Amino acid sequence: MPHKRKRNLTKKLCKVEEIAANDPLTEDFYGEGLVTHFYPNRPQEYEEYCLYDFVAKLTYSGKDTNGERCYRELQKERLPNFIDFDVYKENQRDSFYYAIILLFVPFRNEDELVNNGETVQEAFDRHIVDHERCVKANEKFRKLLKCREKLKDIQDARAANREEENDVEDDNPQLMGQIKDAMNDVRDMDTGSSLTLQERESMLNKDQKRIFDHVKSHHFRQIEYKNKSKQEKEQSESIKPLHMFISGVGGTGKSFLIEAIKALVKSLWSTLTKQTCAVCAPTCLAAYNVGGVTAHRLFQLPIEHDGQCASYWSIPKASHKVMKTELQDLKMVIIDEVSMVSSLYLTYIHMRMNDLFESDEWFGGKNVLFVGDILQLPPVRGQPVFDKVTASTLK
Template sequence: MEGETMEEAFRRHREASIRGIENHFNKLQKLLEAERNWKKIVDARNKAGFTEEELPDNKEDDEPQLLGEIMEAVADIAEMHINVPNLTLEHREAMLNVDQKRIFDKIKSHLISQKEREDLLENESSRLLRLDNIKPLRMFISGVGGTGKSFLIEAIKCLVDDIWHPKSGEIMCAIVAPTGIAAFNVGGLTIHRLFQLPIEHEGKTAGYWALSKEAQKRIKMTLKNLKIIVVDEVSMVSNLNLAYLHMRLEDIFGTDEWFGSKNILFVGDLLQLPPVNGRPVFKKISNKLVKTRLGAANAVNIWKETVEYDELTINERQKGDETFFKMLDSVRHGCLTDETIDTLKSRVFKVSIQEKYKELESEGTIPPICLFSKVDACQKINELMLEGLEIEKIELACVDVVDESGSTAKFDKKQEKKLEKLKDQPSKTAGLETVLSLAVGCRVMLRRNIDVTVGLVNGAIGTVMGIYATRISIKFDHIDVPCDIERGYI
């Protein structure tokens, strides 16, 4: 707004974001209430003795669960776009630094030219115009943490809305990320959810599978006016998932052009977290994976073939702390300077982790986070911290439920032994523990994505407020009111 400082503008932007989260939480509560009401209806129907033959046939030609996931994802991304903090494009542009503005102007020029071309095509059927289409924008925007990548993404989303003026529920800018927490941070969805990509299971990525005709029809109708895709935290996207994304967009938009002939921006820092059980996005896919996962004969380096490079270099977050910035940069490159090593050594403490934790906790309002390189060390400190709470501990044992509906094979002792081996390997059970030890007041982290739109994502941290028979009440740090996590997600 006119007359306000940049700090005031950012504060107003943050408050608007918080209001958006509150709106999403209210929506979640309504959805949960609707689900409870629906269960009552189903129970009443079952008690009345209705058979499947007596009920209306509402089955789709396609797999109902897949179609439901597609439509839920589409509805969520449309809802999140409606609740973007209310800053005008003019305000956002004014808040960009010279580095961000340079890249923003390049994207803006391209999108405006595209809109002008679309307007000409709408009023002119000339074949020459159609042959002279503008080549889609395919750009990688690099930058270390603190260079304003997320803020630039928000400005680009606002730019798309300003140019095309989407109708309610219409998606023109799809923002995605490889993880739930990354997607939430930029107001998007996971790339796997929106585009229904194959997911990893037990450390192995599934082969590519095409959508059915009905599923493809639905997602194509919803994304028919899509202008641009933004993929954040691209360092965690594997080269195989990049190929899957390209193939999915080919299927959706019916073209063999790269990424469905859509504008696509990849954002992130390739020196940050790499893909889990995969090769970096810029590496060529091996011939073996091309054959077994893609069903093709020859490998190709999609990243090298398609992506243009640009970079943000002005670090807004570390301004005023040059020493810390240099230390982060040397760690990022894996080349520690003597100065960095000396600084890190000066931070080594000799007291126990519990004592240090309590000391840090007493110094600030936000409880500190302890990072460990191995799971065993993490579990040990969790147990010690839990013992330090002077309150009753509750142990929740998992219940294994086997779904045999989709297979003719029955669950036998062989499968039971295999399941038994997984009880101490939560990484292979979607992060679910065999026994979960909790207490009111303990700090916890969510290990699964429940609802990206409200921030209930893998990695969300909070404090246990109450433990009940079928749910746990948790006050997450980034959500103003406690959330009930149902037993099925615990």
């Protein structure tokens, strides 16, 4: 049914002095907004600027003697923040289309972006005829959908074979023993010292604290959502998993931050009985330094032999059950020294987590932190972690 897109506005409160100077009976405590005031009333010389360019290229410099707003051009463009939408979900498509229109179609009156009786997608299709930036956004969107469809085909094909493969009983006691030993190592992961969480937090520097607080707030939101009733969950959006890359040169305190986050997750999810945060790294030494295990051991990934990368393999049913039981409470995975993880093995980690947690989301729908310096050691063999993985690459 045709409808107008209603955008959720985040309003900024006026300063205390401005509120005090206003009429005591006023109920308007909000200041002028970028989208509602500054951009629609921009000077005529910036008429052709879309909202994205307006934010990226200009900065507000105050008002002139006539009370008109003045802007100056930035020497270096800044990257505006995008609102994150899951474009794969049908109920969020309108939000995606409207965000692209809002960003890349110049306007003076936002209500004119979508005509009466017109759906948001129809408005988007109308605008892309005249605006190249909308065309590029649409092309990228289509590529994302195509990649999603290909990934779904791969997952469906694997799922069709998984049940048959997993029905085979474990006939290798050595494999079962290795998996049990690995899960014992996961269970025994600790924070590495006698410092309390509060002591660790107080020792973080400014950059570490910013990352720590972001991780903490995300887990708080997940806990809050988890504690909602079924009806409340249906009326609110679920909290997406946190997938975050943390970079820094050697000696900047990445390992200490990992220990602090590990202690944080353990504290926040203290009601759970199993391990809630698993730390891994591509080598034994790197894993030892952060109190973790190797990624191969944690996820039972195939090992390279004779210079050849082994194919991905499904874990037999009984062994799969042992891993799933031990990792059922996992709320965060931290992968350290990620520069040494090849793109293929990162894909294997994603596939294994999907198998274990029976999910089609990225990394089994779990929070994952990728830590390391991309400019440091590359994978011993294989392509860098940020390289593309094609269907021919997967074994």
